[in-house]
Amino acid sequence: MPATRGGGVIAAVYAPAGALACWSLGHTLWEGLAEPGIALAFGVLIAVGELVGWGAAPAAGGGRAPGGREGAPLGAAGALAYALLGEAGGRPTTHGVPQTVAVVLAAGLVGLVPRIARGRGPALDHLARRMLTIGFAATCFQPLYNTGTLGTWAAPGPVYPLFMTGLMALTALCDAVLAAVLARARTGWPYGPLLRDELRALPGIGSAICATGVVISLATAVAGLWALPVFCLPLLLTQFAFRRFAAVRTTYRQTIASLARSTEIAGYTPHGHARRVAALSRAVGRELGLTEPDLDVLEYAALMHDIGQLSLLDPVPDGATSPLPPAEQRRIALLGGAVVRQTGVPAEVAVIVERQADPYRDQPVTARIVRTVNAYDDLSGESAGPGGSLRALERLRLATAQDHEPRVVEALARVLACGGRAV
Numbered sequence: 160m161p162a163t164r165g166g167g168v169i170a171a172v173y174a175p176a177g178a179l180a181c182w183s184l185g186h187t188l189w190e191g192l193a194e195p196g197i198a199l200a201f202g203v204l205i206a207v208g209e210l211v212g213w214g215a216a217p218a219a220g221g222g223r224a225p226g227g228r229e230g231a232p233l234g235a236a237g238a239l240a241y242a243l244l245g246e247a248g249g250r251p252t253t254h255g256v257p258q259t260v261a262v263v264l265a266a267g268l269v270g271l272v273p274r275i276a277r278g279r280g281p282a283l284d285h286l287a288r289r290m291l292t293i294g295f296a297a298t299c300f301q302p303l304y305n306t307g308t309l310g311t312w313a314a315p316g317p318v319y320p321l322f323m324t325g326l327m328a329l330t331a332l333c334d335a336v337l338a339a340v341l342a343r344a345r346t347g348w349p350y351g352p353l354l355r356d357e358l359r360a361l362p363g364i365g366s367a368i369c370a371t372g373v374v375i376s377l378a379t380a381v382a383g384l385w386a387l388p389v390f391c392l393p394l395l396l397t398q399f400a401f402r403r404f405a406a407v408r409t410t411y412r413q414t415i416a417s418l419a420r421s422t423e424i425a426g427y428t429p430h431g432h433a434r435r436v437a438a439l440s441r442a443v444g445r446e447l448g449l450t451e452p453d454l455d456v457l458e459y460a461a462l463m464h465d466i467g468q469l470s471l472l473d474p475v476p477d478g479a480t481s482p483l484p485p486a487e488q489r490r491i492a493l494l495g496g497a498v499v500r501q502t503g504v505p506a507e508v509a510v511i512v513e514r515q516a517d518p519y520r521d522q523p524v525t526a527r528i529v530r531t532v533n534a535y536d537d538l539s540g541e542s543a544g545p546g547g548s549l550r551a552l553e554r555l556r557l558a559t560a561q562d563h564e565p566r567v568v569e570a571l572a573r574v575l576a577c578g579g580r581a582v
Contacts, residue, residue, distance in 0.1 A: 168344035169284075172337060176287035179294050183260035192248070193254045200384045201241040202266040204391065208234025209270020212398065231285075233394055234270060237387075238263040238289060239330070239372030242297035243323070248383030253305070259297040260290060280360070285343045292334045316555050331361050347577060352448040359450070363493040364401075367394060369443050412459075418502065419462040427468040427475075433538060438462040439574065440532045446570040447524065457525045458491040459504050460511035464529050467495025468510070480539040488516035519564050531555060531567045548575065 192198055212231025242259050244252055254262075267286055274282060303309040312318045335357035371394045378386035419433040440461040444454050468480065468491060480488050496513030500506070511526045519527050538551035552572055559565040573582045 166344075168340060172291075172341060173283070173287050174244070176290040179290055180264050183264065183294075185258040186257035187261040190257075193258060194252055197244075197247050197252065197384065198254065198258065198262050200387060201237055201244075202262050202269075204237035204387055205234045205241075205263060205266035206270040208232070208237050209252065209267055210273065211395070231270070232364055232371075232398055233391060234267065234373040235289070236375065236394055237391070238267075238293050239327075239368065240375035242293050243300050243326075243373060243376040244379060245300075245309075245376070246380035249381065251305075254301075255305070256294065256297045256301050259301065260294050263293050264290060276564065283346070287339070288320070288334055288337045291337060292330050295333055296326060296330045299329075303313055326512055327373065330359075331365045331369055334362060335365075340422055348445050349448050352450060356451045361541045367397060368503050405517060415459055415462055415502065415504065419466065421525075422465045422468055425469060426473075427471065428465050428542060431466060433462050435531050436529065436536050439536070439571070440528050442574045443528050443532060443567065443570045444525065446574050447528070447566070453525065456507045456511070457528060459508045460499075460525065461529045461532065462514055463499050463502075463504075463508070464515060464533060466497070467491040467493070469498075470494045481534065481537070485516065492516040519562060524564075524567070527564045527567050531563045531571060534558075534563065536572060545551075 194218060209231045210235055241254075241262060244254070246252060264286075265288050267289055271282055271286070300309075301401050303312075304436045308317070309322065312322065335354065339350060339354040339357050342348065342353050371390065375390045377387060380388050416434070416437075419437075422428040423430050423432065438459045441454050441458045444457045449457065452454055465480075468474070470491060475483065483491075495515075496509040499509040499512050507525075511523065511529060514522050514526045515530055515533075517526070519530060522530065535555060539547045552568075552575065555563050555568045555571070556565075559568055
């Protein structure tokens with residue numbers, strides 16, 4: 160995606176978010192803060208949620224870990240609960256939509272100060288999404304509740320919980336759409352897979368955030384502000400558990416990367432070959448629309464695709480096995496797959512490694528990607544000289560009739576045209 164178009168999309172999201180923030184702050188300052196104690200309590204909750212959320216371990220593989228779409232789930236749940244708060248301790252609240260957005264904005268900014276101090280950026284995308292989604296939820300709930308319309312609808316029975324469930328679903332959907340739009344504008348990755356990954360995350364962390372937000376608002380209506388620490392604890396513990404899982408996942412990938420370097424240390428492949436193939440394969444897979452779990456499998460297979468070369472008595476020149484006889488290529492691939500199966504990675508990784516020597520029409524798309532990217536890195540190495548990348552790409556295009564799938568080669572060309580930034 161051209162930079163101007165991406166900038167236009169980002170501006171189209173930031174403009175309404177900024178207008179909503181300015182209007183909410185101005186209105187709140189002009190009218191004064193209603194129920195300051197309640198506002199302070201929820202503001203502290205949101206700020207604490209932001210503080211503990213952004214310290215999570217990074218996603219493995221350069222992608223986003225499952226549930227990593229919302230970096231501060233406790234802060235999101237607190238903001239959602241304040242947007243859906245109609246009573247506190249049996250007394251009606253009157254904070255309304257503008258104050259809801261203003262409190263969420265102020266608390267979010269406070270919670271992001273340490274992140275900015277560490278030089279990690281102000282996370283404006285996250286803040287813009289939060290403003291728009293919380294503004295949407297509060298606009299749908301507060302006027303109906305404060306005027307008594309919602310109470311009238313809910314009187315017959317299950318209308319109130321159905322309304323809350325539907326509102327949560329719409330709010331989560333809005334956030335997923337905004338996240339995918341901003342990610343598309345930032346990276347140029349295909350929008351469809353990005354949105355699909357966001358929607359797949361909703362039944363996990365998304366449903367936990369929505370459920371916690373609703374429970375906090377309902378509990379606060381009956382028990383008052385004492386409900387905040389009690390009902391936030393499960394989500395907080397879940398968040399810490401996820402951070403441990405993310406740390407283990409990162410260590411797991413580092414172990415695989417270290418194992419993949421064994422061919423480089425032994426002199427069978429050039430330095431950095433496995434890392435380059437893994438990064439570029441992930442970029443090509445994303446360009447072709449693979450989902451996040453498939454991208455992880457693809458990256459692991461790309462890291463270990465040459466592990467079977469350790470069975471050779473003498474290294475082949477530059478680690479390129481394509482000049483070897485087909486039977487020898489297949490033997491190396493099968494031995495590599497056998498080694499991979501002993502590492503405990505998913506079986507799909509071993510299948511990709513084992514099928515590197517098969518005709519590309521018989522391979523799964525992930526194996527085709529590794530095959531093409533591996534050939535590109537072999538052809539465009541240091542020995543290729545100036546213009547080696549263009550010549551390598553041209554040779555791959557000429558080999559599409561037999562060795563490489565045209566769709567994969569063209570996806571590789573698009574990634575290279577963007578400077579490999581889709582990694």
